[in-house]
Amino acid sequence: MRVLHIIQRYPPAIGGSEKWCGDLCRYLAKKGIITEVATINLDNMEAFFKWLPDERYSLFGHHDYDQGVFIKRYKLWSFAYRTLGVKVACFLLYVIGLEHTQIGDVFQHSPHSFEMYFKLASEIKKADIVHLHTLPFFHNLVGFKLAKIFKKKVVITPHFHPGHEHYEKKLFYDMMKRCDAVIAVSAFEKSYLAAAGVPEGKILITANSIDREIHVTKEEFESYKNKLIKVYNISENAKKIIFLGRKQKSKGILQLIEAACELAKEVEEQVCLFLVGPSNQEFPGIDSFSDKPANLKLIDFGVVSENEKECLLQISDMLALPSKFEAFGIVFLEAWKFCKPVIGSDQGPIPDVIKGAGLQARYGDVGDLKEKLKQILFDSKLAKELGEAGREKLDREFSTESIGRKVLSTYHQVRKSKKRLLLVANQFPPHGGVSGSGIVAYQQGRILEKMGFDVKVFAGSRIQKKEHYRVTREKWPFDILRINLHDIDYDYNFVDYGKHRLKAEFKKFICECAPDIIHFHNAYAFGPGIFEVCRDMHIPSVVTLHDYNFICYKNILVTDQQVICEKKDLECRYCYERPFNRDDYVITLAERNRFYMQYLHLSQLLISPSRYLIERFIACGIPPEKCAVINNGIDLSRFNHAKKPISRKVRFTYIGQVIDHKGVDKLLHSVSLLEPEKRRKIFLLIIGFGDKLYDELCRRLTREKGISDIVKFAGEIANRHIPRILSRTDALIVPSLWPENSPVTIMEALASGTPVLASDIGGIPELIQDGVNGYLHTYNDTETLTANIRKVIEQPQTLKKMKQACLAKAQEYELSKQVREIARHYHRLIENA
Known part of the structure; x- marks a missing residue:
């Protein structure tokens, strides 16, 4: 399956929706989904409003690879509203009467990449599913329209902000109604969208997640803590509050600073407020609060690294986010990771998210917020109970695995296209001659195609006079990529485990056809390293054992004395030792067998057409539970x-x-x-x-x-x-x-x-x-x-x-009977991938 994600920014850009998308994409890639991202080469959203290019954003690479995720970052179109390009676009909107329409408003308040818009058509055409992220931006409208033109399934995660003027538009509600699935990150978001007319049956709740692993060592934390205390002269008994997020009015940052000031006036202890996150023109800066009490320290850290954020969370006594608009509030999870209590507002999904593990303050009510701060900071028992409850809630309800499973299940439900199968064989008709394994692969492929599978083939040809590893394409009887092999590829006295060029072509073909499962038939001439590609791309694989190649360098289990080898391990006691070269090393036969079996273990299922053969492999270390005896079948x-x-x-x-x-x-x-x-x-x-x-x-x-x-x-x-x-x-x-x-x-x-x-x-x-x-x-x-x-x-x-x-x-x-049994295993492996 191939899924294209379209989002305004992608990590390492900071933001809740960006993190949600990044975590999901990495999970999907680990499950064998060909996962691609189309995004704008933009780090900080606030930088979109900067005037000069060098103030605007830091460049990532145009192409990126994030733990199996293929990312294309497209060039941002304009620097600011004041540039000539934007003025021309706004004038054109005015001329055609769209300037003051909803679509005109969305256009004027979105970052743009016309490079992305132009290339989205070709990307969407290749995808099975298009997944849109973060509603109020123009790229979603473009992606949705193109997906519908190419009749692709569309899933959207709106990260909806109820009541926000940029979200509350009829065209966005209409778009969500026409999507095949809508993923909400909270029960509140689902009920809000359903009340607005989005079909409830289309809406799935996934929540949010974070990485639970603590990456900062104890020594690093102590060093950072001591340095921070020394630089900012923080007292030992100081009450420390941390704010994580963009410093904009709707996040409640001004009310939080005011509440901290009021609290500092009432107590003798030093109060520290750590401000972590990007600033924008809405935030006047900490220097504007010159009349703050002497025992209040306002420290603006700006954007920090993940390690520094972990240190600050551990140093802090609590987290406060008195925001008006949140799709979820992922920073609450980051605080709970360190058992820190939290305060949120009474708006949107926040009450549901922090219920039982934090306190609510009325949005905009400075007095109420001050009292809640005081309650947690000066009641150590309550703070401990809330922090521990938050950690329990984090472990119980908010995992990437849970979110990924739900989203992947949704993909399978909305995807009506055929499951995609890749067959791999040294030889394949019409160039397979009378090779039994090639004939089996071909005949099973025909039946599987009739059963609804989209069958692709990676096969070899054997023409010594033509270029080694030369690639050709055929369209009959299936979509076949053939790679030319030479006699040395079949010579068991010489083994190239890497075959890097061949592996590169194999991986490229996998990325092109995005198989749900890969089935190997006698692919020894490709080298055992080809199995690594399936493992690295997390695509389930099946091997039909046609001979003994993985446990016998001759393939045939016949000794040099011309008698059947009855060995029950990977040692070769009855054949003369032969060198296996890759130019730079020599290995023994037993080492060769162990090496081959190491690769065979990477497959999820081994099919043997006979009981005899599979018992020989089980005796050599293959787990019986990974084996199935299914005859090749006959038409x-x-x-x-x-x-x-x-x-x-x-x-x-x-x-x-x-x-x-x-x-x-x-x-x-x-x-x-x-x-x-x-x-x-x-x-x-x-x-x-x-x-x-x-x-x-x-x-x-x-x-x-x-x-x-x-x-x-x-x-x-x-x-x-x-x-x-x-x-x-x-x-x-x-x-x-x-x-x-x-x-x-x-x-x-x-x-x-x-x-x-x-x-x-x-x-x-x-x-x-x-x-x-x-x-x-x-x-x-x-x-x-x-x-x-x-x-x-x-x-x-x-x-x-x-x-x-x-x-x-x-x-x-009978062939179809045997193939139905194989297909049953395919579906099981795809489901469990």
Whole structure:
């Protein structure tokens, strides 16, 4: 899922809505959501009114990256209302009659970036959801209009200030009514908006949150405290009040200073009022309060760092924010983090927020505010109770996790588009040849697309003459990005764990297609480091295990002595040590296996088509709860179950790679052991490609054994022709010398009603029952394979009986049935991401 957030400023710019947006965006990025922010390159809102550029704002980077969040900061259009550009715009508004309308008023009181307005269309077009923040600014109107044009879902967090002239506009209420969801940060805000006509069913309450971790060390705090006391001559028993926020009239700062003055006149103790936050033209400065009592210290710190703010909160006895307009009042949470009592006004959502953990003062009533200050500062028991209650409330009600879950749930509810799946495979049709894993990925992808998934593919091509890692795009049968691999990528004697260029292309493609989940099929040629990208982007991933690459450098669990490896750990005791180079280091086989398994553990689910294979991985340390046995499945509709054409000979077929561990030479030996009269009754078709030297060895062996008249090497044949081949096959032979998982060729044979003669190793016995739907022979034993071939020749009628058993077995693994089970896991992982 891709979400575009549009906000006037983004952290490190200071403000409640800015912090809420930043915390949410970082949470979403950690949940695998491609999270982007379009904002104005503006630090301090008050700086918007400055005349000179060097007074106006501090620049952040145009592009920024905040813990997984992609940020684009666009250039601010004007410096102040007095500039020529703004005057021209206001004149145009006047000419077209909009100057004194609501939209004209919003335009004149908003910071603008026409660069952002021009580029929003392309950004919104890519998004699944557009999330608007902070109502009274013009960018929300632009973003909303463009989102509706492109038929995108719109969520808004207005951070509404009830009664504020810039918020109370009909066009804003109309916009909220047309949004797909409205996120309120308090129950008061929800009830206020509902009373104004915003459909209550659209409004979600999330509250607010802060980082609970204390970043200042004890030593840093003590050093700061001692320095502060010394510089400002603060007495040991001074009563210290802190104000956090913009120093503007609506925040109640002037009433707070007046109340502090009145309090200082009544008490002997020193009273300190710390003012923390940006100033504007509404605040006259502390020097204007020259007639304040001698025992009152007004200290204006301006904008401070997070660490300095933590120190000041710890030093203070309480926080006061007697504000008229607040969407929530996040500074109350910051005070509660240090168990400090608070005072707020009786306006808006504040009474609900501080209920049970602070005192309320009537807004604008200096006398009432003074009494509340005195009550907390001179009643240590009450102050402690309120501070502890605030901390409990903070822990109980205000967490980023809670807010993020609610918002993410809202996204899923309003998003009606398809879930997006990214398939990853070394080879993928039409360039996958007869590679079983590529065929499985393709066939499952087709069914998943029919089930409503938007399927994208990251696949390899293998053209040695073309540039290494060259990228091409295809639009059929899916949206496919192919990256060209060379022979060295498949060479198990050389491993490049990083493959930084490949990983960069993979990450770029993920950012483009914003998948909800990623499914790997035999992606070993891409290198194990590719799994890091999913982890770093917090996107859930699934791996279908087609072989043993993660626990065996050969992939096949066959030792150098050409016997099946029965190991139950990651050590390699029966193979010669081989170096694995990345130019600068060499590792042992066991280190290689541990390294690969470290990456495999990053995936949330491992799917094995056979019980045998997954048990080998569990023995090597994979938690059973991360595993699922789901057969690859077979598309039964591709195969014709009609009676096979009559032939004078028994037609045997081998389909697969022509490489040594597939046992093609053993098959040829077995055929050569048949009596001459038996040989004349059969025909063997060998379909597939592979190692050139081994292929030539097999062809030479055919000539040497005198069986070239009954054996044909057909080479590579496109998978779409396999049903036709099997319709002219009486029995398929799978003479594997390695413990295969769940061979695609066996599944295809079963679906066509073709019995199978196969080795009794790996996951094969889970598919073939000896004497029922085929015959099993002892692997690497040519004589038992010869005996099974002889049975078929002597009793061809048994093949007809086996046909129904083959079809019945194939029904158990009908493709859509298996894929539905995979999709069920997808939805679970996406939900739990």
